[in-house]
Amino acid sequence: MTPAEVEASTWDSHLTYLFGLSDGTVIDGAQGGNHLRHLNHSCNPNCEAVERWGKDGTLQLDIVILRDVLPDEELCIDYSLSIDDAQPVEAYPCACGSPGCRGTMASQD
Numbered sequence: 001m002t003p004a005e006v007e008a009s010t011w012d013s014h015l016t017y018l019f020g021l022s023d024g025t026v027i028d029g030a031q032g033g034n035h036l037r038h039l040n041h042s043c044n045p046n047c048e049a050v051e052r053w054g055k056d057g058t059l060q061l062d063i064v065i066l067r068d069v070l071p072d073e074e075l076c077i078d079y080s081l082s083i084d085d086a087q088p089v090e091a092y093p094c095a096c097g098s099p100g101c102r103g104t105m106a107s108q109d
């Protein structure tokens, strides 16, 4: 989706699984996405999202493991949510419980 398509969409009654990419496009995991749309947030993640250019010329997303994980360990990434400046980071609380939890899923940038 382009930023304009995201802006024009109505999200009020839907769970959103949007992932913003560095070229300004957005992946909507609810539209043709896969089970990775359910990847939870942690302030101490064991995975990260890495962009790469696909053979079709589109920017794609890989989820890469950052360290060894146990067979029953949950996979998670740091959402680093981009939020409107008018909203406080406390509006997006984190309950990951990891050491060093920053208390919000919002980006610290």
Ligand SMILES: [Zn+2]
Residues within 6 Å of the ligand: 042, 043, 044, 094, 095, 096, 097, 098, 100, 101, 102, 103, 104
């Ligand atoms: Zn946390």
